[in-house]
Amino acid sequence: MSELALQVNGKQVSQDVTPRTHLGDFLRDNLRQTGTNLSCEHGVCGSCTVLVDDKPVRSCITFAVACEGKKVTTIEGYDDDAIMRMLRGAFNEYHALQCGFCTPGMLATSRDIVLRLPDADQERVRIELSGNICRCTGYQGITAAVLSVLARLKEQPDEQVEQLRAGLRQNAPREFPVFQAFEPFAATKPVNVAASVTAGQAPATGKPGGVKEGKGTSVEGGFDLKVPAGQVWTFMTDLKAVAGCLPGAVIQEQDGDRVKGQIAIKFGPMAAAFKGNATLERRDADRVATLRGEGVDSLSNSRARGDVTYAIVQKEEHLCRVNVSLAYSLQGPLAQFSRSGLVQDFVKRMIADFGKNVEFRLLNPDADASDIPQSHISPFKLMMSVIWGRIKGLFGVGR
Numbered sequence: 012m013s014e015l016a017l018q019v020n021g022k023q024v025s026q027d028v029t030p031r032t033h034l035g036d037f038l039r040d041n042l043r044q045t046g047t048n049l050s051c052e053h054g055v056c057g058s059c060t061v062l063v064d065d066k067p068v069r070s071c072i073t074f075a076v077a078c079e080g081k082k083v084t085t086i087e088g089y090d091d092d093a094i095m096r097m098l099r100g101a102f103n104e105y106h107a108l109q110c111g112f113c114t115p116g117m118l119a120t121s122r123d124i125v126l127r128l129p130d131a132d133q134e135r136v137r138i139e140l141s142g143n144i145c146r147c148t149g150y151q152g153i154t155a156a157v158l159s160v161l162a163r164l165k166e167q168p169d170e171q172v173e174q175l176r177a178g179l180r181q182n183a184p185r186e187f188p189v190f191q192a193f194e195p196f197a198a199t200k201p202v203n204v205a206a207s208v209t210a211g212q213a214p215a216t217g218k219p220g221g222v223k224e225g226k227g228t229s230v231e232g233g234f235d236l237k238v239p240a241g242q243v244w245t246f247m248t249d250l251k252a253v254a255g256c257l258p259g260a261v262i263q264e265q266d267g268d269r270v271k272g273q274i275a276i277k278f279g280p281m282a283a284a285f286k287g288n289a290t291l292e293r294r295d296a297d298r299v300a301t302l303r304g305e306g307v308d309s310l311s312n313s314r315a316r317g318d319v320t321y322a323i324v325q326k327e328e329h330l331c332r333v334n335v336s337l338a339y340s341l342q343g344p345l346a347q348f349s350r351s352g353l354v355q356d357f358v359k360r361m362i363a364d365f366g367k368n369v370e371f372r373l374l375n376p377d378a379d380a381s382d383i384p385q386s387h388i389s390p391f392k393l394m395m396s397v398i399w400g401r402i403k404g405l406f407g408v409g410r
């Protein structure tokens with residue numbers, strides 16, 4: 012047991028909890044704050060969403076002890092909150108609930124949208140809400156309710172809401188982060204390549220060494236290109252060219268194989284723009300390279316570090332395989348998403364789309380990044396294709 016002290020709905024609470032107790036269980040079982048609903052308990056449905064230090068968090072996958080000294084707000088604790096007051100009225104007006112099971116989490120996420128994204132349009136609101144599942148309403152009323160609050164706040168700004176938004180802007184670090192010396196990432200230690208291959212995976216030779224060991228999460232994927240391996244290697248070691256094929260990536264400074272820049276990621280409720288630096292380590296003889304990077308998302312104060320290892324294997328004269336291994340770890344509020352199967356599927360689709368973009372650039376040498384077909388870099392379409400793939404998998408379609 013550990014002693015846990017935190018603030019819940021404005022009251023100081025101190026209790027003994029086991030280190031494995033989740034925040035959702037702690038709120039419901041220990042504090043009898045049963046307005047927080049648990050459903051999937053895997054971080055997927057969003058029904059358990061509460062605010063921790065004013066940011067939405069999935070209480071089913073957050074350890075209670077991780078909230079030591081923090082401020083937790085549940086659906087029972089919004090009585091003095093201007094945004095929630097407006098959202099509650101709008102949810103009634105637009106019939107944004109039926110059974111109400113998803114509503115506490117839906118309201119917490121909606122509050123975050125209203126606070127963070129004053130200019131959000133319908134598409135943005137839908138994407139932001141996509142991490143909260145409702146089995147009753149069809150989302151129309153929920154979206155309309157959130158949009159109505161955003162519109163109302165534009166017409167009649169509210170002093171409390173303006174203060175909250177100003178606080179959010181102020182708390183976001185503006186300085187470019189200063190990084191500590193980079194330690195090699197544990198999950199990308201070289202492994203016995205032949206031993207790591209299983210049926211249906213990429214070919215044995217040249218498989219990158221990402222493995223599920225140590226800290227972090229590892230995702231592997233790859234793509235075939237109808238281009239000679241040497242040409243692909245030249246392209247893949249040109250960091251500006253590679254960034255141009257990676258959705259959301261921008262290089263701001265380059266010094267040889269070191270770059271500073273930003274990568275924006277959007278997955279359902281998770282939106283982040285990690286600013287940081289990366290270094291390319293290359294083994295030209297084997298056509299294997301590792302891009303080691305780390306960065307900080309200023310909005311959530313989450314920190315990411317990761318290694319992208321790619322190995323280019325010649326298969327035929329004009330055909331090669333690019334095996335890609337991404338090993339990453341997240342710290343901070345976004346860490347709760349890092350191990351979800353959906354996120355890992357998302358990364359695999361990103362790798363596949365990245366491959367299409369690389370092929371496009373190689374086959375169209377006069378084109379630049381802005382000529383890449385937009386259909387390959389839409390995060391929304393990417394996410395929908397992941398979810399559709401999961402649904403098909405559940406029902407055995409395509410097996």
Ligand code: FES
Nearest residue numbers: 050052055057071
């Ligand atoms: S119960 Fe927490 S996300 Fe579903």
Ligand code: FES
Nearest residue numbers: 109111145146147
């Ligand atoms: S209102 Fe029933 S699950 Fe959303």
